[in-house]
Amino acid sequence: MRILVTGGAGFIGSHLVDKLMENEKNEVIVADNYFTGSKDNLKKWIGHPRFELIRHDVTEPLLIEVDQIYHLACPASPIFYKYNPVKTIKTNVIGTLNMLGLAKRVGARILLTSTSEVYGDPLVHPQPESYWGNVNPIGVRSCYDEGKRVAETLMFDYHRQHGIEIRIARIFNTYGPRMNIDDGRVVSNFIAQALRGEPLTVQKPGTQTRSFCYVSDMVDGLIRLMEGENTGPINIGNPGEFTMIELAENVKELINPNVEIKMVENTPDDPRQRKPDITKAKELLGWEPKVKLRDGLPLMEGTSD
Ligand SMILES: NC(=O)c1ccc[n+]([C@@H]2O[C@H](COP(=O)([O-])OP(=O)(O)OC[C@H]3O[C@@H](n4cnc5c(N)ncnc54)[C@H](O)[C@@H]3O)[C@@H](O)[C@H]2O)c1
């Protein structure tokens, strides 16, 4: 099996590559432009005979021969996807179009890593896949959430029109080693702050919730979805729900009990609550997360691997 992983030099992508490389029948090709990812995340595979790394931007066509495509390429942290929003839209729309074109040409199965952000600031809680969402089409997050919604539409149109085999995962907040320590996402921020002895910056009101999935559980879910028979979309995430104040208290207790918790201003359109309904993943993929937040957080500490 020859497998392309776009965005494979990033956080989730590099853990996925590690897992795929464990199977000696797999050859893995990573295409990445290194915007938020790094070769360092893949250093143990560089030079391996079953591994290839290509510097490539998915907004440009890619002509290779593969059997499966895991399409992850896209900045995921809000500070990075808002940095150049037009580029984020191009990555989601033109990038997904190019990867679907590749899938069509070579007859490959393609999996898109969509996001819980397609539900916007959800009015239904927890969120099942049947919920169509509450998304601001013109806000500062729209390049990402509307971009992913169009990417999902493209996937289904290629499926219906051209018979492409598609899989869509709606990923909920994921954490683990190799997150960029300066990437602004809440778990990496709090851990970095706790290790430096700086106050943990809880954005107001602090009662907003998220559900955090450890990366090994995420990778397991993505591979099961790819190998299974269902197109999705399927939510992949951990249903344990925490307020940002609770998360800060957990990090304080587990990593550095001496740090303060400080309330700071928030950014526009921050979703107030988020928790996956994972009934479909349980029934169709036989998947549910194993790692609890309190067990996963200490695994982040001071490591790059
Ligand atoms: N981590 C999460 O909590 C989360 C949640 C929902 C969805 N997702 C999705 O999962 C995927 C991976 O997220 P992550 O957390 O590993 O993020 P990440 O930023 O660590 O990885 C993204 C990778 O894509 C690469 N990339 C970005 N734009 C590209 C382009 N135009 N061409 C080629 N490569 C490009 C980056 O360099 C990076 O290596 C993304 O599609 C993201 O939207 C992640």
Ligand SMILES: O=C(O)[C@H]1O[C@H](OP(=O)(O)OP(=O)(O)OC[C@H]2O[C@@H](n3ccc(=O)[nH]c3=O)[C@H](O)[C@@H]2O)[C@H](O)[C@@H](O)[C@@H]1O
């Ligand atoms: O899971 C998802 O679907 C999406 O979740 C995240 O987006 P978001 O939940 O906004 O992620 P964070 O930036 O980590 O923020 C989470 C919460 O923490 C808060 N926060 C963030 C940073 C901080 O220092 N303090 C803090 O309280 C934010 O206000 C927000 O309420 C990801 O970064 C997206 O890539 C992903 O698609």
